[in-house]
Amino acid sequence: MDAVLELRKLSKSYANHQVAVSGVSLTIQQGEFFSLVGPSGCGKTTTLRLIAGFEEPTDGDVLLKGVSLRGLPPYARNVSTVFQNYALFPHMTVRENIEFGLRRKTQMRAAERQKRVADALEMVQLTGKESRRPAQLSGGERQRVALARSLVLEPDVLLLDEPLSALDPNLRKQVRSELKSLQRRVGITFLFITHDQEEALSLSDRIGVMNQGRLEQVGTPQDVYLRPRTRFVADFLGTVNWINGVGVRPEATRISYHPPGEGERAVPAVIESSLFLGNCLHVKTRLITGEPVVAQVSRLNGSYGCGETVHVWWHPQDEIICPQ
Amino acid sequence: MKLPAARLCLLPAAVLILLLFIAPLLIVCAYSLLSRGAYGGVGLPRSAESYTRLFDPLYASIFARSFAVAAISTALCLLLGFPLALFISRSGRRKNLYLALVILPFWTSFLVRTYAWMFLLRDTGLLNTLLLSLGIIREPLPLLYNYGAVILGLVYGYLPFMVLPIYATIERIDRSVIEAAADLGAKPWTTLTQIVVPLSAPGIAAGSVLVFIPCLGAYLTPDLLGGGKTILVGNLIQNQFTTARDWPFGSAVSLLLMALVMVLLLLIARRNQEGLL
Numbered sequence: 092m093d094a095v096l097e098l099r100k101l102s103k104s105y106a107n108h109q110v111a112v113s114g115v116s117l118t119i120q121q122g123e124f125f126s127l128v129g130p131s132g133c134g135k136t137t138t139l140r141l142i143a144g145f146e147e148p149t150d151g152d153v154l155l156k157g158v159s160l161r162g163l164p165p166y167a168r169n170v171s172t173v174f175q176n177y178a179l180f181p182h183m184t185v186r187e188n189i190e191f192g193l194r195r196k197t198q199m200r201a202a203e204r205q206k207r208v209a210d211a212l213e214m215v216q217l218t219g220k221e222s223r224r225p226a227q228l229s230g231g232e233r234q235r236v237a238l239a240r241s242l243v244l245e246p247d248v249l250l251l252d253e254p255l256s257a258l259d260p261n262l263r264k265q266v267r268s269e270l271k272s273l274q275r276r277v278g279i280t281f282l283f284i285t286h287d288q289e290e291a292l293s294l295s296d297r298i299g300v301m302n303q304g305r306l307e308q309v310g311t312p313q314d315v316y317l318r319p320r321t322r323f324v325a326d327f328l329g330t331v332n333w334i335n336g337v338g339v340r341p342e343a344t345r346i347s348y349h350p351p352g353e354g355e356r357a358v359p360a361v362i363e364s365s366l367f368l369g370n371c372l373h374v375k376t377r378l379i380t381g382e383p384v385v386a387q388v389s390r391l392n393g394s395y396g397c398g399e400t401v402h403v404w405w406h407p408q409d410e411i412i413c414p415q
Numbered sequence: 416m417k418l419p420a421a422r423l424c425l426l427p428a429a430v431l432i433l434l435l436f437i438a439p440l441l442i443v444c445a446y447s448l449l450s451r452g453a454y455g456g457v458g459l460p461r462s463a464e465s466y467t468r469l470f471d472p473l474y475a476s477i478f479a480r481s482f483a484v485a486a487i488s489t490a491l492c493l494l495l496g497f498p499l500a501l502f503i504s505r506s507g508r509r510k511n512l513y514l515a516l517v518i519l520p521f522w523t524s525f526l527v528r529t530y531a532w533m534f535l536l537r538d539t540g541l542l543n544t545l546l547l548s549l550g551i552i553r554e555p556l557p558l559l560y561n562y563g564a565v566i567l568g569l570v571y572g573y574l575p576f577m578v579l580p581i582y583a584t585i586e587r588i589d590r591s592v593i594e595a596a597a598d599l600g601a602k603p604w605t606t607l608t609q610i611v612v613p614l615s616a617p618g619i620a621a622g623s624v625l626v627f628i629p630c631l632g633a634y635l636t637p638d639l640l641g642g643g644k645t646i647l648v649g650n651l652i653q654n655q656f657t658t659a660r661d662w663p664f665g666s667a668v669s670l671l672l673m674a675l676v677m678v679l680l681l682l683i684a685r686r687n688q689e690g691l692l
Contacts, residue, residue, distance in 0.1 A: 145594055165597040172598045178591035182613045191609075192599035240599065 094157075095121045095280050096142070096170075096248050101151035103137055111137040113304035114151070119248070119282060124274050126283040126291040129301035130327065135284045138301070139250050142282070143172050155247055166195070171241035172250045176257060177233050179225040185212075185236050186221035192244045211243040214273070231262050238273070248280045255290060267294060288328045292316060300324045322413045331411060332384040334358065338411035344386035346374060346401050357404035360384060362395045376403055447666035457662050465667035474651070474668070478675075481648040484562065484637075485630035488569040489577075492626045493619065495570070496577030500618075501611070503578070504585045514582070517575050525572060529639050532568055533559060536640070560642030568636040573629060577622035584618030585611065620683065628676055648672050 096119040103112040112134040119125045127135040140146045142153050144165035153160045160168055171192070180188050189211050193204045212218045215235035225233055234254060241249055255263045255270075271294050274281050285291050291298050292312040299309045300323075308320045319325035322338075331338040351357050360376040363383075367390065374386045374395055384403050395401065447465050449457040468474070503513045520528060535541050538555035546552045558564060588611065596606040612619075634649030641647075648668065655665025 143594075143598055145597075165594070166600045166602055170598075172595070174591045174595060176589070176591060178589060178595040180592060180595070180610060191596070191601070195600035195602075195605065244599065 093121045094118045095123075095155070096282065097154040097157075098138070098142075099152045099154065101138065101141060101148050101153060103134075103141055103146060104149050110304050112141065112148075115301075115304075115306045116151075117299060117306060117309065119280060122278050122280055124271070124281045124283065124294055124296045126285060126295040126298045127301055128285055128288060128291040128298060128327070131286055133301040134304040135286075135301050136252060139172070139252055139282065139284050142248070143170055143250055144168050169244075169246055170248045170250055171244055171246040172252065173234075173237045173241055173254045175253045177225075177237040177254075179233060179236055179240075181225050184222050184224055185217060185228070188225070188236055189221075189240050189243055192240065207243055211239040214242070214277075215239040230258050231266060234258065234266065238270075242277055242279065246279065248282055251281060251283045253285055254283075255285070256287075263290075270294065292328070300327060302327075317411075319411060319413060325411050325413060330385060332382075332386075334378065334382060334384065335380075336412075338413070339384075339405045339409060340411070341373075341385045341387040343405050343409035344384060344388075345404050346376070346386050346388055346392075346395065347404065348399075348401055350402050351404040354407070355404045356407055356410070357402045358384075360401055360403040362397055362399045362401060364397060365395045367394075376401065378403065443666045443669055446662050447664075447670055449663050451661045451663050454660065462663070465661075465663040468664060469667060469671055477646055477648060477651055478671075480646075481631055484566060484569070484645075484647060485627050485633075488566050488573065488630045489623050489627040491566065491570045492574050492577040493623060496574055496622060497581055497612075497615075497619070499574075500578050500581035500585055500615075501607075503582055514579075517578050521575070526635065528572070529568055529636055532564075532571065532640060536564055536567075559640065560644055562641070562645055564640040565637045565645055565647075568640040569630045569633060572636060573626040576625040576629075580621040580625065581615055581618040584615040588614045624680065624683065627679075631676065632672060 096117075098115050098117040101112055101115045102110075104110045115134075115138060127138060129135050137146065141148050142160075144160065144163060144167075147162075155169065180191065183191070186208060189208050190204065193199060193207060208221075209218075212221055215238055217232060217235055217239065220228070220232065225236065228236065234257070237254070255266055258266060267290060283291070283294060295312055297309060297311055298315050300307045300315060302321075302323050308315055308324045310318075315324055316328050319328065322333075325331045325338050330341050332341065332344055345351070346360075358378045358380065360378045363375040363377055365375075366373040370390075372388050372390050372394065374388060376384050376386065378384055386403065446457050448461055448463065450460060450462050450464075452458045499517075503510055503517070506513055533540070536558040537543070538557075538559075540558070542558060543552075543555040547555065592614070593606060593610060596610045597603075601609065632649050632652075633647065634653045637645050637647045637650055638653070641650075643650075652665050652668050652672070655661045655668065659665075
């Protein structure tokens with residue numbers, strides 16, 4: 092695989108000495124679905140804006156296919172952005188929106204352009220709606236116009252700034268799977284920005300976790316979820332029970348009335364509450380050492396009553412160990 | 416009958432409009448259908464003569480000239496006002512300062528400002544004196560008392576009415592839409608003509624109406640800067656009520672001007688489906 096996008100010690104600070112991005116180095120491979128995740132204000136959107144060219148880095152560089160983008164305006168960079176609010180042109184129809192970028196390529200023939208627009212419309216299933224205006228479309232349709240408008244240009248990297256956050260939760264899950272299959276079909280490298288860890292884990296080939304302008308860890312979803320290198324990464328990607336310095340995810344935490352077998356880690360605890368979630372039970376306990384521990388256990392193993400004394404236990408290989 | 420409180424709040428405004436707008440308008444309508452009095456004012460018998468006189472080609476040419484002057488002034492205001500509005504909207508923290516500067520001239524009387532232009536433009540004015548003393552010209556340039564001076568005065572006076580509505584619409588344009596255009600490969604000029612100008616169309620329309628209508632009826636500027644050599648509709652009406660002492664005809668001309676403006680507004684409103692006023 093070839094590197095398509097490379098960030099070299101990319102940094103951005105503002106006039107008031109506020110640091111938005113600090114020394115981010117990252118290589119993204121051709122065809123990869125890469126997600127940058129982190130809480131709001133962690134610098135992920137600024138990183139994306141530095142790549143798109145809306146802002147200039149104070150230090151470091153962005154290389155696209157090995158060529159530095161330093162000083163190049165957004166219109167001269169072969170990357171394209173899907174904005175959080177889609178930023179469709181409200182005075183243009185769906186077709187005009189999708190055509191806009193192609194019309195800037197003056198050497199392209201009209202016939203070629205028409206064909207590409209028709210293909211793009213079909214790809215996002217908007218054929219028949221090409222003469223509507225953005226205001227006449229649903230949220231999901233607008234998002235697909237934004238995608239088509241960028242993909243029709245066949246950018247080296249497609250930058251997506253929380254493109255699912257404006258959709259309602261039911262639609263979001265559906266669009267999420269469509270997005271993944273679309274990326275596989277077109278084979279374009281996606282750089283996806285989100286604060287939703289579930290979205291990142293389910294969509295990405297690799298994930299970069301950002302915190303306070305720094306990239307804390309880069310790896311596959313399994314890497315960052317199961318083997319987080321910092322406590323921040325572990326906590327950001329899901330709930331963790333911290334017991335004597337080691338972390339155990341709720342789904343790896345087990346509960347039983349009898350002490351577990353040899354080789355398992357176990358601590359006696361008292362049940363504080365048990366919530367029935369349909370597919371599982373969400374059990375809150377308190378260890379005799381005083382720490383609260385949450386367990387997500389199968390409902391097939393029976394239910395637990397408040398105040399009952401149990402053993403909380405886990406396999407040693409499920410432990411998350413991060414250097415403090 | 417009990418009136419809802421909200422409607423009651425509208426009552427003062429309704430009374431004001433009735434007394435100060437509708438009543439005078441009805442008086443003007445009535446005057447236009449009477450005969451002129453010997454020393455000004457109006458008298459009987461009723462007559463439609465004021466309206467038949469309007470068909471005189473002399474008045475048609477005055478109307479045409481007024482429309483031309485107003486149209487040129489509006490076009491110049493747009494040409495100057497749009498870039499200014501765009502500049503202010505991109506000025507970050509200085510925005511409010513620049514907006515205050517645009518509004519600043521309103522703090523002094525329009526009459527005083529028009530006189531100031533006369534002092535700048537006349538033969539012994541600042542501009543001619545300066546050019547003469549620098550030896551650039553030998554004879555003073557005829558800067559005052561012509562259509563150029565009238566248009567200059569109108570553009571100067573009404574520019575803020577163009578800038579402010581355009582500024583308001585440019586400010587409302589989503590920043591990311593402009594970034595999206597650049598992102599899709601549009602150079603700044605293309606973004607301006609394809610995105611910013613179309614999206615500020617409501618402001619351009621509102622500004623043009625706000626400039627065109629007062630320019631059409633202006634009488635002070637053509638009177639002072641045109642020096643009586645440039646008769647526009649405003650001056651015509653003014654003359655009928657003063658020197659000519661023909662109130663019925665003055666009323667008829669006023670009503671015709673108003674009718675033309677209303678037809679124009681209706682045409683614009685029909686073209687602009689969202690409705691602009």
